[in-house]
Every structure is written in C-alpha cells, then in structure tokens.
Amino acid sequence: MWDTPYPWLIPLLLVLAAVFLYPILQIVRLSFTDANMIQVGYDYTLESYLRMFTLPGFLPMIGTTAFFVFFSVVFQLFAGFIVALLIVQGEKMNLRGTVVVRTSVLVAWAIPGVVIGVIWGMLYNETDAGIINYALSTIGLGPVSFLSDPTMALLSVTLANIWRGTAFSMILMYAGLKTVSKDVLEAAVIDGASALQRMKNVILPAIAPIILVNLIIISIDTFNTFDMVMALTGGGPGNSTEVIALSIYTAIFREFNLGEGAATAVVLLVVNVVMTLVYLKVLGRRGEE
Amino acid sequence: MKKSISIGMSMLVIAGLAGCSGDNPSAEEKETLTWYTTAGYSPEAPSAATSDYISENIESFEKEHPDMNIQLSLQSSNIDEAMARLLEQANTGRAPDMAAIDGYMLDRYKEYLQPLDELMEERGLDPDDYLPFAEKVLRGDDGKIYGLYMSTDTRMLYYNKEVIEEPPSTWEEVIEVSNEVQKEGYEGLVLPLGIGEGTSVTSLWPLFWSQGGKLVDKEGNPVFGKGENREAMIRTFETLDRAQEEGAVSKRMASSGRENDANGEVAAGDTAMFLGGSWQAVTIEEILGDDFENWEVASLPTIEEDDPTVSSAGGWAWGIFTDDPEKKEAAFDFLMDSFISEEGMGEFTSIQGSLPARTSVYESDSYNPGAFNDEFLTSLETEAEARPGASKYNEISVQLQTAISQVISGSKEPEQAVDDAWEIVTFGESGESE
Structure with missing residues (x-):
C-alpha cells in the first residue's frame, strides 16, 4: 500500500476538504435557509432563490456583471498582450527601461482593490477637484458625470478594472511570449512570413495555452471583484454598478441576510465553474487541433 | 506533565474567553471583565487624546478594583458587521461583560442586557436627564433602562x-x-x-x-x-x-x-x-x-x-451583559466614571468632538462646547429622533x-x-x- 502515492496525498486532501470543500458545502446549505445574522436559528426554504430570481434587480445585476466582465476580460487580454509584446520587442532591441516598464506595470497589480477604488475615485471626482474633470475643463470640456450617471458609472468602473487587471494579464502574456521558440520565428522570417503572418501562425498558436489560462484567471478574478467597485461607487448610482460579488457583500454585511447572500454566492460559483468548463472545452480543443 | 500543562493552558484560555462567568476558582485571583468596543472608544483610538483619556481611566479603575482586570477586544471598523457579531455572541451565550452598541440598535440587544435602574439610582443618574430621544431608546417595554447612552449627533x-x-x-x-x-x-x-x-x-x-x-x-x-x-x-x-x-x-x-x-x-x-x-x-x-x-x-x-x-440623531451607548452582580457593578462603575458621569461624559465628548447625551452635561465645567453647541442642543431636544x-x-x-x-x-x-x-x-x- 505504501508503494502507491495515495497515502501521501491524504494530508493534502484533508486540508483541501477542511478549507475548501467544507466552506463551499456550508454556503450551499445556507443558501437553502432563511438564516440571517440578527436572529438565531433558521428554517430550510427555497425562498432565497425565489427571491433572487423573481425580484426586480436580478436581471439588471446579471446584465451589469456581464458587461463588466466581458469588456474587462477582452480589454485586459488585449492590453496585456500589447504591453507584453512591446516589452519583448524592447528587450530584443536592447532598449533601456524595459525592466522599469515591467516593474511599474506590476505596481498596478500589487495595489489593493480598495486603494485602486479610492485613486480612481479621485480621478473621476465630478467637482473641480476631480483630476480628469479639471483636465477637461482646461480645454473647455466637461464636467463629465463619471460616477453619477448610470451608464457612465458602469463604463468608469469597467475602465478602472481594465487598468487594474492589465498588469496581471501582461505578466502571463510576457511569460508566454518568452517561451516562443526563436528558431521557429527565424524560420518563419526566412520563409518570408510577414509580421502579421508570424503573429497569426506562429506566436498566437504557441502561446494559446497561456492565453487560455490567462482568460480563465482574469474572468474568475473579474467575476469575483467587489472591493474596487465598493470603494469606487458602492454599486451606485442606484444599482447600476452592482455586480454579483458586491451584491453578496451587500446582502450579508449590510442587510444581514445570510440566506440570500449565500444563494447569490452559489449562483456566482456556478457561473464561474460553467464558464471555466466552457473555456476549457472550446479553447482547449482548439489548442489541441 | 506536558498534558496537564496544556490542559491548564486551555482552561485558562477558556476562562479568559468566557469572562470567568463560572465559579471563581480562588477569591484572590483576578476576575476578568471583558470589554467589546470600537477602536475609537478604546486605548487603541487613533486620536492620542482619546487613547490617553481611556488608558488613564482603565488604570484608575484597576487601582480602585484590584480584583478586576479589564480585557479588551476590538470591534470591526464595519459597524454593521461588529453589531451583527455582538448579537450572535449574545444569542449563543458568549456575550462580553460590557460592550459599545450603536445607539439605535440597542433595542435588538435588550433581551440580553441587564436593567441598570438600581445602579443608576445609587450613582444619582436620573434617566430624565437623558435627551428625550435617548431616553426613549434606552427604555425597554417594561419601563426599565437597559443601557447608558454616551454621545450623540444630529x-x-x-x-x-x-x-x-x-x-x-x-x-x-x-x-x-x-x-x-x-x-x-x-x-x-x-x-x-x-x-x-x-x-x-x-x-x-x-x-x-x-x-x-x-x-x-x-x-x-x-x-x-x-x-x-x-x-x-x-x-x-x-x-x-x-x-x-x-x-x-x-x-x-x-x-x-x-x-x-x-x-x-x-x-x-x-x-x-x-x-x-x-x-x-x-x-x-x-x-x-x-x-x-x-x-x-x-x-x-x-x-x-x-x-x-x-x-435624526445617532451616537453610541454602552450595554452591560454580565449578570454576575459584582462584575455588573464594576462594569457600571467603569462606564459611569469614564463616559457617563457629568465629568466623564463632559470630558470624553469634548475630546471626541461629539455631543453629550445628557442635558446637564451641556452646562458642566468639564464640557468644552464646540461651534453651534446651542443650536445642536436645541435640535437634539426638540427635533431629534432615532432610527x-x-x-x-x-x-x-x-x-x-x-x-x-x-x-x-x-x-x-x-x-x-x-x-x-x-x-x-x-x-x-x-x-x-x-
């Protein structure tokens, strides 16, 4: 029995079960209760789910989250790739300062979400004290309602999140680009492939697995983002920037509604798992081809 | 030997956590008075003046009550979260001996809080001296007073x-x-x-x-x-x-x-x-x-x-959860001297820049009124309601x-x-x- 690796995995399984599986099961269990943080005891019920799916607010929340995640992920992937490509090209050309660029981009990734929310809050401030609005006023424009107009607020929050996530995306893309074989690239050049052709037929296929991992990580990260949104808009104005993760926080910590918060958390978990499976299935298969 | 030490240690920890609410193992040992408060009303307060004021009060309390030891635990800076946690503790019988409670929420805790009428009478604290809205908050359905309103705002x-x-x-x-x-x-x-x-x-x-x-x-x-x-x-x-x-x-x-x-x-x-x-x-x-x-x-x-x-008026109150008569009295003494007596409330609210919850304190020498004091007092006396x-x-x-x-x-x-x-x-x- 000791010849197999399984006994050695037992401690890991125990730890995973205790810190990962157990909390998830608890959340699922709580989502079928009417538990709140003010009274002891609870009953098992489907009310939390019924409430969530039938009340006004659920569909707008899904819509807001979908917009936020879709545009965040697309632009983080794109911007991350462009920055990484620039750094790699810079290194190839022995340009000075590539390390500085890499490090300074990384700083964005190291700043806590709440701080990012506060910083962007200063930028977006709608009085003359707001940095962007002040800049606009010097050329006779503005003020722009960055945070008090429902549509602008969602755009503003998404833009701040793109800025925040680009750094991480860049790190992965950079790592991916560094693995592209120079020989193959040289061979492509000798074969007369144009820059676009090299990108399409050599670089992108080579880093496809990294792009997939990047896509999964930043998608999940964006779905789970609430700290930055909370600091920047608190979900407002109205609930125009209330993404699923923030709604969980509001339900549990501001309305003390544990059952409903847990039910929303289960929905978020299901969305994350389904999305990951779809990515793996669709993109993973393409990668193999 | 090792085992008995670790059992002894766990007992100590448990006794500490439970606030020694059981039998006192020995009369000479110190009783622990557990105190759950926000950082702003504790020796950890960000303002040095507040921190010094409370530290001094703890010191003089412990001098006057050599058998008591105050054990501080700080509330989360998220008030809702802190209040939910306190309620959960009270619900499950693990409430601290005394705690800071967001004034308007006091009602939720009344079934776990101790009535303080007798102690108030002993110390000459007249419930009618409280601002009308505060007295309304403090009084339970049975007519008894269940907390000590400290500071307020309008x-x-x-x-x-x-x-x-x-x-x-x-x-x-x-x-x-x-x-x-x-x-x-x-x-x-x-x-x-x-x-x-x-x-x-x-x-x-x-x-x-x-x-x-x-x-x-x-x-x-x-x-x-x-x-x-x-x-x-x-x-x-x-x-x-x-x-x-x-x-x-x-x-x-x-x-x-x-x-x-x-x-x-x-x-x-x-x-x-x-x-x-x-x-x-x-x-x-x-x-x-x-x-x-x-x-x-x-x-x-x-x-x-x-x-x-x-x-609308807000502010904070103190509640006493322990039913042990000695600890209840000690907790009352501490809160009274530090935050509720004319001197205590006057000094503390002056340091904090908040408003006293007792009308007589506004006249007290210990209170250093800030700008618009009279207008605020009139508003509190005639317009204020609590959530x-x-x-x-x-x-x-x-x-x-x-x-x-x-x-x-x-x-x-x-x-x-x-x-x-x-x-x-x-x-x-x-x-x-x-």
Whole structure:
C-alpha cells in the first residue's frame, strides 16, 4: 500500500476538504435557509432563490456583471498582450527601461482593490477637484458625470478594472511570449512570413495555452471583484454598478441576510465553474487541433 | 506533565474567553471583565487624546478594583458587521461583560442586557436627564433602562451667511435659494443621495418623519410602503427629485452616500449650503480657517411650512451583559466614571468632538462646547429622533438608499422606486406587498 502515492496525498486532501470543500458545502446549505445574522436559528426554504430570481434587480445585476466582465476580460487580454509584446520587442532591441516598464506595470497589480477604488475615485471626482474633470475643463470640456450617471458609472468602473487587471494579464502574456521558440520565428522570417503572418501562425498558436489560462484567471478574478467597485461607487448610482460579488457583500454585511447572500454566492460559483468548463472545452480543443 | 500543562493552558484560555462567568476558582485571583468596543472608544483610538483619556481611566479603575482586570477586544471598523457579531455572541451565550452598541440598535440587544435602574439610582443618574430621544431608546417595554447612552449627533443645514442671508426652511425655498446662489457661481444644495447610511439619516428620514411617516410598526414589521406611509415616502422622493430636476441639487449627489462627502465639496470652495452631521463642524472649521466665521447652522428644511422639523440623531451607548452582580457593578462603575458621569461624559465628548447625551452635561465645567453647541442642543431636544431598532431596518435602509439614488440618477420614477423597494423588503411576507 505504501508503494502507491495515495497515502501521501491524504494530508493534502484533508486540508483541501477542511478549507475548501467544507466552506463551499456550508454556503450551499445556507443558501437553502432563511438564516440571517440578527436572529438565531433558521428554517430550510427555497425562498432565497425565489427571491433572487423573481425580484426586480436580478436581471439588471446579471446584465451589469456581464458587461463588466466581458469588456474587462477582452480589454485586459488585449492590453496585456500589447504591453507584453512591446516589452519583448524592447528587450530584443536592447532598449533601456524595459525592466522599469515591467516593474511599474506590476505596481498596478500589487495595489489593493480598495486603494485602486479610492485613486480612481479621485480621478473621476465630478467637482473641480476631480483630476480628469479639471483636465477637461482646461480645454473647455466637461464636467463629465463619471460616477453619477448610470451608464457612465458602469463604463468608469469597467475602465478602472481594465487598468487594474492589465498588469496581471501582461505578466502571463510576457511569460508566454518568452517561451516562443526563436528558431521557429527565424524560420518563419526566412520563409518570408510577414509580421502579421508570424503573429497569426506562429506566436498566437504557441502561446494559446497561456492565453487560455490567462482568460480563465482574469474572468474568475473579474467575476469575483467587489472591493474596487465598493470603494469606487458602492454599486451606485442606484444599482447600476452592482455586480454579483458586491451584491453578496451587500446582502450579508449590510442587510444581514445570510440566506440570500449565500444563494447569490452559489449562483456566482456556478457561473464561474460553467464558464471555466466552457473555456476549457472550446479553447482547449482548439489548442489541441 | 506536558498534558496537564496544556490542559491548564486551555482552561485558562477558556476562562479568559468566557469572562470567568463560572465559579471563581480562588477569591484572590483576578476576575476578568471583558470589554467589546470600537477602536475609537478604546486605548487603541487613533486620536492620542482619546487613547490617553481611556488608558488613564482603565488604570484608575484597576487601582480602585484590584480584583478586576479589564480585557479588551476590538470591534470591526464595519459597524454593521461588529453589531451583527455582538448579537450572535449574545444569542449563543458568549456575550462580553460590557460592550459599545450603536445607539439605535440597542433595542435588538435588550433581551440580553441587564436593567441598570438600581445602579443608576445609587450613582444619582436620573434617566430624565437623558435627551428625550435617548431616553426613549434606552427604555425597554417594561419601563426599565437597559443601557447608558454616551454621545450623540444630529443633522442640520449648514450655510454660508455671506452668500445666503436667510436659510431656506422649506424645500420650495431650497430650490429658490439654490438657483440664486448658482448665479453667483456657487453650488446648489449639497446632500447625500447615493448609497450609504448618510443618505437615509440625513436626506430621507427627516423629510419622511416630518410628514408623520413610519418605517416599521410596533412589532418591527416594515410599513413604509403602505397607505399614508407610502404617500409620505413617495412625496419625500418627489421633493428630492424635483429639486434635482429644477437644478437646485446636482445629479452627482446620486453618487454620494455619506455626510462627510460634503467636506470635500466645502474644501473645493464653491459650496454655500449643505446638509450634514454635527460632528462635521470641527472638520469644516479646520478646512475653512477664518472663513468659518461666516457659517451658521439651521434646522433641516421641510416640505410644507407647517410640517414639524425632524432631525435624526445617532451616537453610541454602552450595554452591560454580565449578570454576575459584582462584575455588573464594576462594569457600571467603569462606564459611569469614564463616559457617563457629568465629568466623564463632559470630558470624553469634548475630546471626541461629539455631543453629550445628557442635558446637564451641556452646562458642566468639564464640557468644552464646540461651534453651534446651542443650536445642536436645541435640535437634539426638540427635533431629534432615532432610527428604529427593528431587525428589518438595515434592509429597508439599503433598499431606499438604492431607490433614491436611482431616482436622482434618472433611472427610475419616484413611485416606481418606492414600490420596488417595498416589494424587495416584504418579499414572501403574506399580504404585505398587496
């Protein structure tokens, strides 16, 4: 029995079960209760789910989250790739300062979400004290309602999140680009492939697995983002920037509604798992081809 | 040997956690008095003056009570979270011996709190000395007093009298005055109308209450969306919406949820009036320097001229959970000396820049009144009401903040917003949403 690796995995399984599986099961269990943080005891019920799916607010929340995640992920992937490509090209050309660029981009990734929310809050401030609005006023424009107009607020929050996530995306893309074989690239050049052709037929296929991992990580990260949104808009104005993760926080910590918060958390978990499976299935298969 | 040491250690830890509520192992050993408080009311307070004041009080308490040892545990800076945790502890019999409780929530804890009438009488503390709203909060259904209100605050209209000669007393006048001052390059009225508790207590409840509206009934069930209450709430929303549409209130208020957000607006220099809390006077004074002389406060504007002015008061109270007579008395002594006696409350609220919850303290030599002290006291005595302590309150408040923010940002009409909030709050309650 000791010849197999399984006994050695037992401690890991125990730890995973205790810190990962157990909390998830608890959340699922709580989502079928009417538990709140003010009274002891609870009953098992489907009310939390019924409430969530039938009340006004659920569909707008899904819509807001979908917009936020879709545009965040697309632009983080794109911007991350462009920055990484620039750094790699810079290194190839022995340009000075590539390390500085890499490090300074990384700083964005190291700043806590709440701080990012506060910083962007200063930028977006709608009085003359707001940095962007002040800049606009010097050329006779503005003020722009960055945070008090429902549509602008969602755009503003998404833009701040793109800025925040680009750094991480860049790190992965950079790592991916560094693995592209120079020989193959040289061979492509000798074969007369144009820059676009090299990108399409050599670089992108080579880093496809990294792009997939990047896509999964930043998608999940964006779905789970609430700290930055909370600091920047608190979900407002109205609930125009209330993404699923923030709604969980509001339900549990501001309305003390544990059952409903847990039910929303289960929905978020299901969305994350389904999305990951779809990515793996669709993109993973393409990668193999 | 090792085993017995570790058992001994665990016993110690358990005894510490339970606040030694069981039998005292030995009369000579110190009893632990567990104290659950916010950082601001503890020796860990960010302000050095507060921290020194409380540390000194703990020291002198422990000198006077050599058999008692205060064990401090700090609350989360998220008040809602801290209060929920305290309730959970009380629910499961693990409550601390004494704790700081957000004033309006005291009602939720009354079944676990000790009545303090006898101790108050012994120390000559007359419940009638409390501000009317505070006494109402402290008194249980059985007529007994269940807490010690310490500090409070109220909401008022701050205005720059250089720009505004006569402060507006109705919303009709607010619109008029706002539009006038805007011609001179100033902002209209600044007030929180976004997501945050400041919106509820400063902008919504005073208007709603002054029309006789009730958020919850006596049993704590929501009623704000029924009958006359619904009418009053819709009128409150319509009034604020009209002010925004007529340009008296900027649309960007839909993204401001705290009273303190006005501080930044004042610092920007073009604010002529705002609705804010009494504690902001200190900050505004710091921001404006000598220009602060031009500022005054007035009662919050009402919808109709004949409506009574209502303000909302907040603040903190202390509750004693331990039923051990000795510890209860010790806890009472400590709280009384540090925060409740004329001297204690006077000194402490002066350091904090908050307002005393007892009327006599305003006359006390220990109290160092700040700007607008008389106006604040009048407001507290005649206008102030506390939020309902009902367990549904937080949900009601969050939903109505969201609703007004939707109205001001233009995504919903007042009636629709109020009805949607009502539907969410009363979901699943039979007959409620009809």
